[in-house]
Amino acid sequence: MKKLKLQMQLSLDGFVGRPNGELDWMTWDWDDKLKNYVIELTDSVDSILMGRKMTDGFISYWTNLKPDDPEYLFAKKMVDYTKIVFTRTLDKSNWANTKLAKGNIVDEVNQLKKQPGKDIIVYGGASFVSSLIKNNLIDEYHLFINPTAIGKGMEIFNGLNDKLKLKLAYSEMFNCGIVVNHYKSN
Numbered sequence: 001m002k003k004l005k006l007q008m009q010l011s012l013d014g015f016v017g018r019p020n021g022e023l024d025w026m027t028w029d030w031d032d033k034l035k036n037y038v039i040e041l042t043d044s045v046d047s048i049l050m051g052r053k054m055t056d057g058f059i060s061y062w063t064n065l066k067p068d069d070p071e072y073l074f075a076k077k078m079v080d081y082t083k084i085v086f087t088r089t090l091d092k093s094n095w096a097n098t099k100l101a102k103g104n105i106v107d108e109v110n111q112l113k114k115q116p117g118k119d120i121i122v123y124g125g126a127s128f129v130s131s132l133i134k135n136n137l138i139d140e141y142h143l144f145i146n147p148t149a150i151g152k153g154m155e156i157f158n159g160l161n162d163k164l165k166l167k168l169a170y171s172e173m174f175n176c177g178i179v180v181n182h183y184k185s186n
Contacts, residue, residue, distance in 0.1 A: 002113045003139035004049070005121045006129060007041060008156065010145055015153030016126050025148045027176050034174040041142055042077055046118035049109070051128025052087040058123070059083070059095045084112065084120075086128060109137045126154040134159040139185050141166060147177035 009026050010016055017023055030038075050058060062078035065071055083098040086105060093100050101108040109132070112120060122129060122138070132138050133156060157164065166183035173179045 002115065002117065003119045004109060004113065004132070004137055005041065005045065005119055005140040005142060006132070006138045007038070007121060007123055007142045008129065008144065010143055010156075011148050011150045011153070012145060013149040013151065014155060014157070015150050016124065016129075016156055017154040018150055019153050021126075021154060025146065025150050027146045027148070027178055029176045030178070031175045034176065034178060034180070037172075037180060039074070042074070042121070044119050045081070045121040047082040047084060047112070047120045048078070049084050049086065049112075049120055049122040049128075049132075051125045051131075052085055052089065054123070054125035054128070055083075055085050055095070055098075059098070063096075084108075105131055106135050106137065109135075126156055129156045130159045133157060133164065134161065136164075136185065140169075141181070141183040141185075143181045143183070145179045145181060 008016055009023075011025055018025065058078075062075040065075040069075070080097060083095065084101050085093065085095075085098055086101045086108070088102065090100055101112075122132060129138075165186050167186055168181065169184050170182035171179065
């Protein structure tokens with residue numbers, strides 16, 4: 001069965017964005033070792049789950065990169081991978097390689113996990129990821145802890161009804177100050 005993996009950047013104090021979703025606090029001077037971590041994680045999947053609110057910005061960013069951009073090869077993966085957008089408002093998708101999921105989140109994700117192929121990854125948005133966490137649908141957490149505290153903002157663990165018990169599989173500090181903690185659900 002496929003695993004659902006979360007890759008998400010967090011501030012040191014546990015936020016994934018400022019109150020209005022601003023991401024200006026994130027560290028982006030990644031070394032090759034951190035970039036390779038992301039490439040390996042990305043190569044282990046063949047599809048991306050997204051909440052509706054994040055889709056426009058995500059898809060337009062990756063589709064607009066040109067072949068001479070250093071991120072182009074990664075962008076090509078983001079464009080080519082199947083994207084499943086969870087929505088209550090859209091009736092059709094205007095994006096390439098994108099399917100809409102309109103049913104119950106638990107049923108839809110469990111059905112996706114049963115399909116053949118590589119694992120699935122989710123990058124955000126905050127409320128969508130919070131719903132996945134609340135329903136215990138994420139199998140692996142790849143949390144990129146940035147060396148910045150922002151005081152208030154958007155959270156992903158605030159919807160829990162009970163404690164979330166995870167097992168640390170890997171932790172490493174990178175030259176830019178980011179610490180990656182990889183947890184597996186129990």
